[in-house]
Amino acid sequence: MLPKRKPHYKFPLIPITLFATFFSFLFLYYYYAKRDSHFTEYSQTKSHTLQCSSQALALSEKFMWYAPHSGFSNQLSEFKHAVLIAGILNRTLVVPPILDHHAVALGSCPKFRVVEPNHIRFSVWDHVIQLLRGGRYVSIAEIIDISSLVSSSLVRVIDLRDFVSIWCGISLDLACNNDPKSQSSVSESLKQCGSLLSGFHGNIAKCIYAINEDCRTTVWTYHVDGHEDGMLDSFQPDEQLKQRKKISYVRRRRDVFRTLGPGSKVESASMLAFGSLFSAPYKGSESYIDIHESHQDQRFLSLMEKIKFLPYVPEVMNAGKEFAKTTIKAPFLCAQLRLLDGQFKNHHKATFDGLRQKLVSLMQKGHLPIHIFVMTDLQRNNWTGTYLGDLTGDAHNYKVHFLREDDQLVMQAAKKLTTAGYGQRFIPNSDSRIGKKYCSNQILPDVLLYVEQTVCSCASLGFIGTPGSTIAENIELMRKFGSCSS
Numbered sequence: 001m002l003p004k005r006k007p008h009y010k011f012p013l014i015p016i017t018l019f020a021t022f023f024s025f026l027f028l029y030y031y032y033a034k035r036d037s038h039f040t041e042y043s044q045t046k047s048h049t050l051q052c053s054s055q056a057l058a059l060s061e062k063f064m065w066y067a068p069h070s071g072f073s074n075q076l077s078e079f080k081h082a083v084l085i086a087g088i089l090n091r092t093l094v095v096p097p098i099l100d101h102h103a104v105a106l107g108s109c110p111k112f113r114v115v116e117p118n119h120i121r122f123s124v125w126d127h128v129i130q131l132l133r134g135g136r137y138v139s140i141a142e143i144i145d146i147s148s149l150v151s152s153s154l155v156r157v158i159d160l161r162d163f164v165s166i167w168c169g170i171s172l173d174l175a176c177n178n179d180p181k182s183q184s185s186v187s188e189s190l191k192q193c194g195s196l197l198s199g200f201h202g203n204i205a206k207c208i209y210a211i212n213e214d215c216r217t218t219v220w221t222y223h224v225d226g227h228e229d230g231m232l233d234s235f236q237p238d239e240q241l242k243q244r245k246k247i248s249y250v251r252r253r254r255d256v257f258r259t260l261g262p263g264s265k266v267e268s269a270s271m272l273a274f275g276s277l278f279s280a281p282y283k284g285s286e287s288y289i290d291i292h293e294s295h296q297d298q299r300f301l302s303l304m305e306k307i308k309f310l311p312y313v314p315e316v317m318n319a320g321k322e323f324a325k326t327t328i329k330a331p332f333l334c335a336q337l338r339l340l341d342g343q344f345k346n347h348h349k350a351t352f353d354g355l356r357q358k359l360v361s362l363m364q365k366g367h368l369p370i371h372i373f374v375m376t377d378l379q380r381n382n383w384t385g386t387y388l389g390d391l392t393g394d395a396h397n398y399k400v401h402f403l404r405e406d407d408q409l410v411m412q413a414a415k416k417l418t419t420a421g422y423g424q425r426f427i428p429n430s431d432s433r434i435g436k437k438y439c440s441n442q443i444l445p446d447v448l449l450y451v452e453q454t455v456c457s458c459a460s461l462g463f464i465g466t467p468g469s470t471i472a473e474n475i476e477l478m479r480k481f482g483s484c485s486s
């Protein structure tokens with residue numbers, strides 16, 4: 001996005017403005033030309049060769065995947081929606097890895113400016129290959145404990161890598177094979193599988209149905225008789241936006257079961273591909289998914305209940321609890337302070353004020369020093385000069401605790417996680433894979449954020465989070481569900 005410029009009318013500035021504009025256009029031109037060539041490259045994979053392999057078509061099981069994006073909390077909320085929809089449609093959910101923070105972005109639903117579903121699926125596929133190449137692939141099911149969901153048969157899941165090896169007949173692990181001879185044929189097969197799964201060549205009968213509706217046109221609902229199907233949603237682009245952006249979107253409510261379930265034209269497709277599954281409340285409506293407990297179906301209700309809160313895996317939970325018990329060793333307050341990222345960097349004062357007030361009230365109750373566990377994106381050596389610096393400097397009144405990525409406890413948790421291999425735990429048809437490992441370059445996953453949240457869920461003196469932060473919301477949820485004591 002180009003920054004807003006104040007208009008300059010003074011004579012000497014005109015040439016500069018002209019040049020700047022010229023170069024911006026040049027830059028944009030190259031950017032789009034480059035991006036398009038990237039997509040063209042994929043579209044050129046001969047479309048007649050693009051079809052489901054016979055082994056994919058032979059599977060009686062039907063699958064579903066989607067495009068996760070943005071930060072971790074967002075990816076978690078999309079995952080919950082995915083579990084819910086997969087359960088409703090009785091499709092096996094293809095479980096994705098955790099994507100790097102903001103490696104893939106959606107855009108803005110309220111502004112009707114989002115990345116097309118095909119393109120976002122595509123970016124996700126690209127990023128997945130990058131994660132594999134860099135030895136950084138961690139399934140979201142390695143971090144989030146879905147064992148109770150799976151064991152209760154409310155939903156069936158399969159790891160993305162295993163799905164691809166069965167469905168596309170290619171091992172994703174080959175992506176990190178550096179042998180130049182096999183590399184080009186591997187790249188070609190990966191490219192084909194990626195374009196197929198992204199729906200880049202449209203829908204292919206019995207093989208894939210790729211959803212092209214997004215939050216600009218659709219809100220997914222689920223009702224016993226599908227009575228909302230096709231109705232207009234209460235949130236529509238306003239006239240001003242329509243004129244200014246020349247858009248003609250109309251948002252309709254669509255029943256997910258009627259549109260995509262048994263009896264629909266989608267039923268026979270082996271794979272159902274969603275784009276983003278992100279949704280947020282907006283102006284009395286939901287931006288994309290509006291499914292509530294209005295349905296009577298018992299299975300559905302149990303599923304709704306289960307996805308309200310999905311805990312971290314025991315390796316993460318235990319590390320957090322251990323830190324609270326053996327390092328802090330006292331009742332403590334948790335402060336989660338988002339200070340650097342995007343919308344948060346201009347609100348330091350408000351963020352610190354909440355903490356300050358809480359400390360004043362704790363101070364009145366006595367028991368000094370007050371133990372505080374701090375999780376923040378501001379690095380420790382930058383605390384000086386901030387309120388955090390004041391707190392650490394006042395050892396008489398406060399004892400400040402924090403964790404770092406390279407702390408023993410955090411590293412240990414990461415190691416245990418890698419050994420446990422949750423990603424591989426829930427896989428049907430996987431005999432041929434067990435023990436097979438092509439990627440020897442796997443590096444330890446970064447679990448700091450998850451361990452920190454667990455510590456905060458154990459803070460008995462209370463929790464102060466950054467207003468508007470999704471991390472804070474997740475911690476509140478963990479505390480509400482008593483995840484520290486379970």
Ligand SMILES: *[C@@H]1O[C@H](CO)[C@@H](O)[C@H](O)[C@H]1NC(C)=O
Binds near residue numbers: 060062090
């Ligand atoms: C759900 O899918 C499974 C596996 O494809 C199938 O065996 C089962 O009968 C389906 N259940 C319903 C209620 O359609």
Ligand SMILES: *[C@@H]1O[C@H](CO)[C@@H](O)[C@H](O)[C@H]1NC(C)=O
Binds near residue numbers: 340381382
């Ligand atoms: C943190 O401190 C380093 C130097 O120690 C400095 O280069 C950096 O800009 C600081 N970052 C912030 C966000 O203040």
